[in-house]
Each structure stands twice: as C-alpha cells, then as structure tokens.
Amino acid sequence: VPATVTLLGVDGLYSAGNGVLIGTQNGTNPQRVIRIRLAKGGLGVDGVGTLASNEHDFDDITLGAVAGDQFCFNSTAQWALFGDDGKPPDSAKIKPANVLCVARR
Numbered sequence: 496v497p498a499t500v501t502l503l504g505v506d507g508l509y510s511a512g513n514g515v516l517i518g519t520q521n522g523t524n525p526q527r528v529i530r531i532r533l534a535k536g537g538l539g540v541d542g543v544g545t546l547a548s549n550e551h552d553f554d555d556i557t558l559g560a561v562a563g564d565q566f567c568f569n570s571t572a573q574w575a576l577f578g579d580d581g582k583p584p585d586s587a588k589i590k591p592a593n594v595l596c597v598a599r600r
Contacts, residue, residue: 500543502531507558509566511599517546517566519556525549526556528568528597546597554590567596 496502504522508531511517516531527548532541552570559568571593576583583589 496540497542500540502540502543505529506556507568509559509561511561511566515599517559517561517599519559519568521556521572526553528556528559528566530599546599547595550595552593552595554593561599562596564599565596566599567594569593570595 501523502518502520504520505518506521507519509517511530514533514535514537516533518529518531520527520529525548528546530544530546532543533539534541546566550570554570555572555574557569557572557574559566569592571590573590576585576588578584
C-alpha cells in the first residue's frame with residue numbers, strides 16, 4: 496500500500512472487476528467508501544481513491560454490494576448502540592435502515 500494512504504478499518508471489501516476493489520472503511524475518521532486499484536498481478540496497491548466520505552447519513556457504514564455501475568451499502572449500522580448481548584440499550588435511538596449508492600468509477 497502506498498505510504499500516503501491507509502487501509503485500516505476496512506469493514507467490507509468487494510470486487511468491482513478489472514483489478515479494482517471497493518471497500519467500506521468505518522475504522523477511520525471520517526468514515527468513507529474507497530476504490531482500491533490493485534497493482535499489476537494483484538499483489539500490491541497502486542492507489543486508493545475516495546468515492547464517498549463524511550456524508551450526513553453515515554452512521555457506522557458497513558456491508559454493501561456492487562450493482563452495475565454503482566456500489567450500494569448500509570450507511571447506518573449503528574454498532575455502538577448495541578450491547579454485548581446484541582440488543583440495543585435503547586431501541587428508541589435506532590435509526591431506520593439506510594442504503595446509499597455511489598458511482599463506482
């Protein structure tokens with residue numbers, strides 16, 4: 496990985512074809528959706544670009560899927576609201592599910 500970028504906090508990683516991966520990165524501040532261009536042979540990273548970052552609807556972004564020319568993902572996982580038992584401490588704080596899509600180019 497180039498020294499100028501980080502792949503820390505990648506929560507989901509998806510093939511977009513032609514040596515490109517799309518990742519949700521919720522372990523960084525700001526949270527973001529990134530496009531990773533693999534080096535020839537796929538054994539390294541040539542570059543990382545941001546597809547979406549610090550959006551109003553981001554609340555612990557997570558899993559997604561490549562759908563045509565878009566990448567659609569859950570923008571409201573809200574993991575911090577859930578206790579060790581998997582239940583939210585206050586269900587009134589849970590936001591409705593929100594799926595966002597960004598162009599994958």
